[in-house]
Amino acid sequence: MVHGSRSIGHFPAPPFVAPPGAPGSCQGGHRASTWFRWSRCDGGDPAELVSEFLADNGLSVRNIGRTADHVRPIGAGSICGAALYVSADAGSVMAGGAPGAPSPVPSIPDVYAVVYEHVPGDDRPEPARPDFTLGEWTPSWTPSAHAAAVGAVRAAIGRGDVYQVNVVGHASAPYGGDPLPALRRVAALPGARYGGVLAGDGWALATASPETLVEVRDGRVVTRPIKGTRPATALGRRELLASAKERAEHVMIVDLSRNDLARLPGLGPVEVEDLFAVRRWSGLWQAESVVSAPVVGELDLASLLRALVPGGSVTGAPKIAALAEIARLEPVGRGVSMAAVGWVGPGHLDLGLTIRTVAVDGSRVHAWAGGGITWDSDPWAEVAEAEAKLAPVRTALAAAVLP
Template sequence: MGTKVGRLKNYCPAERLFAAFHRETAAFLDSSLENAYGRYSVIGRYPYLRAEENLGRLRVNGREMDGTLLGFLSRYLKENREENETGLPMISGAVGYLSYDYGRSFEQISTRHVKELDMPEGLFTFYDLYVIDDLEKKELYICTGERLHSYEWYESELSELAGMPDRKIAGGTELPDECEKGGKEAGGESSVSSDFTKQEYLEAIHSMIEYIRSGDIYIANMTRQIKVKCDIAPYEVFRYLRRHNPSPFGGYLNEQNFQIISASPERFLRIRAGNVETRPIKGTRKRGKTQEEDRRLRMELEASEKDRSELLMIVDLERNDLNRVCEPGSVQVTELFAVESYATVFHLVSTVTGQLKAGKTAADLIGAAFPGGSITGAPKIRAMEIIDELEHSRRGLYTGSIGYLSMNGDCDLNIVIRTAVHQNGTYHLGAGGGITAESEPEFEYDETWQKARAVVEAITGGDKGWMDH
């Protein structure tokens, strides 16, 4: 069954359409920061196949099966391959995530920590309807396999929504033009806690530095987990976050018993017509309060030998990972030390590219490179073992990946940072940073706040009390 693709006559931003059905089991890969990496947004609706893995058990549409999630996805995508000649990033396929915990199984790295959240370790859902928003051309496209409804039915439904007044969505619900209040300011009570006290985190960093000086590793990511109890609705947090901290690789995934809210700035893996790209981030500075301070902090990051050294080590790791599945000699570093600006931070970023070997798939690439080197360390396996020893909780989804796998073999996956999972009135998020022999523990602790700040403020309305935990 081929996919039917057409352009909607009336343009309406994807986020406005999504407001009408965010309560459904639906997915929104949101490029709220429009740039070279954030041209398209993707909405998935009307699921027809759900594949998940949890604690080593694979289920497809609720039925237990042998094998792994990645193995199933690889077979299904091959058996149902469909070319995409439209120029759109995808027209059919699956949207979902792989958690960091799922990635541990690749290298058979056990964990000493209990699982807190009731959610699969890996989940991808195939949707019958995809709505693609070309943010550059201001055009909306409908892509459907017509499994559940006809193209005309979807077109009629979306045209009606697109033509509604700006401050209305389906059912007459008010949709304010702006979302200016988060958390407590929007009427919710909140409390914030961390799995580390400040002193405990500083001691863990000292321990990690000792491992580095002993030669076990060169660099590793050190994470703290944060919980925010708040009765604000997760969709309101998402709206606030996307407005105040736009990102090219954000999203909102609504499941029956949990929601994922992401404002990730980092691309993990992309395949486009066999061309592979990864863009690791290492190095962060907060934004300044004045233009002069902002400029000084940007220049400080750009000139930082410590941050450049961190990023260079991760670039070498990513090159090695890509070389496992790319054509010999094709892996190149096309951008080494670029500074990117976001609402609350600057980041130091590199780009590594390659050409996928003939016969290799997105699943092979994920198997070679997941979890991303920028949020594990080098060497990767030993870094992940030390991470589990020194961190106080499972990472869960944090530092995993969210994105899509296309029926034509393409994919685009982020690194799960600046992301919260909501379940039973509590938001779960992580924040961490790369530790090297030159790391200053106090600076590293403060950096976790800068990285978590946008998400925590979206939930709490600006409460900074957790910094003292």
């Protein structure tokens, strides 16, 4: 566990890049003042440690959703909020599940938080940046190995070990020059509810995630699980709406989300506000539901993280058993993907699930994609779905390469 107050890494930090989930009032007029890092080897309870750090820096994480935003001053030197990132591995620790394979980007901590303060807007022109180049992608497993993992999940379902497991693959490519323009292109993909970039010491991540892991605002907790994918065509939409397999998979995760929220003290009755609504992300249709509950008592960040990270739509059901299958089957750790990133503000919280997310270290760019596996899953169709999810991200990265 490390925290301090120095500048954030050698990748460019704000004002040039907005962190995922940052409100408009904090974009272009804020700077990092202090930071927190935790890695699995540090030990301790990461949910409690990061909550303590944020509380010590004036954020109401011990009673989220009960303090109105307007009571906090907005002016130079006042706290704007904090960017918060939690890795898939940290999420497993918080949930009490099995840790996965080692991350392919070990330089990125498992929990990272940056507190920002308001400053006058910075209208200086950006400095010139070295041209970005991108090499060939190398997958962490072959399509055949991916298909075999799908088959192994189906066998586990047949034994009664699990009902559903999300299986994720990884690929990486060498790059040269400045990755920031490429990361910005990823963050700007259509449908990115949490589009943004977060940079650390020698690393950065960019997300185009459309999925809300948890939002606490105006006295209500909301999660918006996404499950079910088809190409964004008229035929694809009809197929998604008509698919009994996709709907069953989706409803299973909605039930898991309801149970996760119901475990939390301080919440009232959980309800499903919207079920299997079809939304568009880049070139894909995806099915989304809205599950929510009112805040009726004290609700703290640590409890939220333990209950909801990692999200059910990227683990499976039951969650702990699914995490054990993931640890057994996936050859490369999920790292920044299938985890959480977003914003902690005075009196509110907004964390996205890190799907459609990439990471860079000093030499390579990394990306992940997968899907939920049920008894009815076709292994090769699942391989094709993962490729379809990854395609817009790869295209955005390649578009940043100058001719």
